[in-house]
Amino acid sequence: MNNGTPKKRVAVLISGRGSNMSALIEAAKQADYPAEIVAVIANKADAGGLETARAQGIPAHAIAHRDYASKHDHEAAVSEALHAAKADIICLAGYMRIISPEFVRQWEGKMLNIHPSLLPLFRGLHTHDQALEAGVRVHGCTVHFVTEGMDEGPIIAQAAVPVKTGDTPEMLAERVLPVEHETYACALALVATGKAVMKGGRTVFSD
Structure with a gap:
């Protein structure tokens, strides 16, 4: 809690080691920081940032784009995971995917890069x-x-x-x-x- 206001729930999307993700995790450890990192999602199964997040107790999992037949199917799975995490804000941190207009519109004003x-x-x-x-x-x-x-x-x-x-x-x-x-x-x-x-x-x- 921050001055009685619930912290915003943030999901971070990564493709690699996620150094900016780690910086956000560290910032969110401060009691007065207005956001908390509630999920980390990678589009690559071997993204190094997944283990980094898990070591900090943050739910982290891969939704590998190669496992899906289309960009639409992959983004639908990512969006489902974001909703499941009840994310208020999405932070892209070295997320090396071109995001479709449909996905952007779904999270417009709530997605940062x-x-x-x-x-x-x-x-x-x-x-x-x-x-x-x-x-x-x-x-x-x-x-x-x-x-x-x-x-x-x-x-x-x-x-x-x-x-x-x-x-x-x-x-x-x-x-x-x-x-x-x-x-x-x-x-x-x-x-x-x-x-x-x-x-x-x-x-x-x-x-």
């Missing part, structure tokens, strides 16, 4: 390579609501890191990752408390 760039710059994959190739001096991460367009949803929070002379994509990724962890936890708290909501295709903030 973190992207390793300062959107709208450098959508898609290999964002650190893109940043270095473009010659920007500032890079970072963005948490946004998920919409039908890839990496196009309304922005909830961003954080910047400097691009240093001699940086490689690996060095830049290493500098951005801890900032991702902190920013995602802050953004989730904003949404969980209702201080950031999606309205009319924009993020509306309140005190």
Whole structure:
């Protein structure tokens, strides 16, 4: 409980080790954090984050997309699991699946993603390579609501890191990752408390 208000129930979708998932789990351990992680779902049976979540006592299971005949069938199974967990909010944390418009509409305004760039710059994959190739001096991460367009949803929070002379994509990724962890936890708290909501295709903030 947080000031008498029930904590929002959060499900995290992952495909790999889930470092951002782990950061959200750690944030949610704080007594005054307004959300709790109630489920972790992976689309790969060997996703390392599953064992990490289970070790923290969080229900975690794989719904492997390869086990389903179609994207529709797979997403129906994921959605069923989300409803079973009574999830209020979904956080994508390295979930490497393109989500259908139907699934997005079902969870519109309740689904968050973190992207390793300062959107709208450098959508898609290999964002650190893109940043270095473009010659920007500032890079970072963005948490946004998920919409039908890839990496196009309304922005909830961003954080910047400097691009240093001699940086490689690996060095830049290493500098951005801890900032991702902190920013995602802050953004989730904003949404969980209702201080950031999606309205009319924009993020509306309140005190």
